[in-house]
Amino acid sequence: MAKKDKVVVGIDLGATKILVGVLKGRKVLATVKAKTDPSGGEGDFFATIAATVSRALADSGLKPAQLAAVGAGCPGVLDIRTNRIISSANIPFIKDYPLARKLQKLLKVPATVENDANMGLYGEQQFGAAAGCEHVAGFFLGTGIGGALILDGKLYRGCSGAAGELGHIFVDPLGPGCGCGNRGCLESLAGRLALAGEAAALAARGGAPRLMKEAGADVRKFKSGALARAVAAGDRQLKDLVRRKAALVGIAMANIVNTLDPECVVLGGGLMEALGEVILPAAEESMRRHAMPDIAAHVTVVPAKLGDMAIVMGAAQWVRDQLDA
Numbered sequence: 001m002a003k004k005d006k007v008v009v010g011i012d013l014g015a016t017k018i019l020v021g022v023l024k025g026r027k028v029l030a031t032v033k034a035k036t037d038p039s040g041g042e043g044d045f046f047a048t049i050a051a052t053v054s055r056a057l058a059d060s061g062l063k064p065a066q067l068a069a070v071g072a073g074c075p076g077v078l079d080i081r082t083n084r085i086i087s088s089a090n091i092p093f094i095k096d097y098p099l100a101r102k103l104q105k106l107l108k109v110p111a112t113v114e115n116d117a118n119m120g121l122y123g124e125q126q127f128g129a130a131a132g133c134e135h136v137a138g139f140f141l142g143t144g145i146g147g148a149l150i151l152d153g154k155l156y157r158g159c160s161g162a163a164g165e166l167g168h169i170f171v172d173p174l175g176p177g178c179g180c181g182n183r184g185c186l187e188s189l190a191g192r193l194a195l196a197g198e199a200a201a202l203a204a205r206g207g208a209p210r211l212m213k214e215a216g217a218d219v220r221k222f223k224s225g226a227l228a229r230a231v232a233a234g235d236r237q238l239k240d241l242v243r244r245k246a247a248l249v250g251i252a253m254a255n256i257v258n259t260l261d262p263e264c265v266v267l268g269g270g271l272m273e274a275l276g277e278v279i280l281p282a283a284e285e286s287m288r289r290h291a292m293p294d295i296a297a298h299v300t301v302v303p304a305k306l307g308d309m310a311i312v313m314g315a316a317q318w319v320r321d322q323l324d325a
């Protein structure tokens, strides 16, 4: 069967939701979204994955026998030498977890599992914002900050598969504690949780009246959309805070630009989707201020294009490419 005719399933697996797509080439035949609940334990979690995949296959009108492969993107540290997920901060029971083998057994087709940011950037480089680029860095700004690298046209995975953790680039020795156990990582300073925490302090001081009106004092309600609406409604100090956070992202981008000389930096994730018009120019300006000018001169900074579908499309294309490798 020609590569473009192979039907594959792509899975975006998160701590609270799963998105499954059935793809033929770049054509999306069906998508199904479901909630996942890690507190239900491993059995529940895998049952949700299995049910969502079979619903997506049914929605696309395909029989399971027509499926060629399944590719998944999952948050956490993976080891490509053993094809296992070593750990995933938001899915506590995932420890040395053989998800690829379990998917393979369930669907009786080859399966791959890769880091979600890697698959998101691969999707953007194959079909989206970085199409045609050979040297790309991606920063995905959400609750945390994911990262990925494509060098010489290939996903750069390092010796074990853990490369590209750009959210854990060290930014400030006096910075707050980070989920990874270190201190002062980019994510601990500029991820959505860090932004929400400082926005709450700002609101308590009376500096973000629109945000206070919409979300009150409950920092859990300071999602990307609420922050964006408050900025659009005129919370100037909040907008300045978002810009300062974006400038820190720009410093990490400058380190990557100087080290790797990419042609393109992609900025994506939920925070970018909500506040991209504020974040992208501030991050780019900071990158250009801190990087070596001769290197920065040929770097373009672009917003991600594929939104929710980046990881699904990337993971589907990734497993398709592995089959033909």
Ligand SMILES: [Zn+2]
Pocket (backbone or CB within 6 Å): 167, 168, 178, 179, 180, 181, 182, 183, 185, 187, 188
């Ligand atoms: Zn960290």
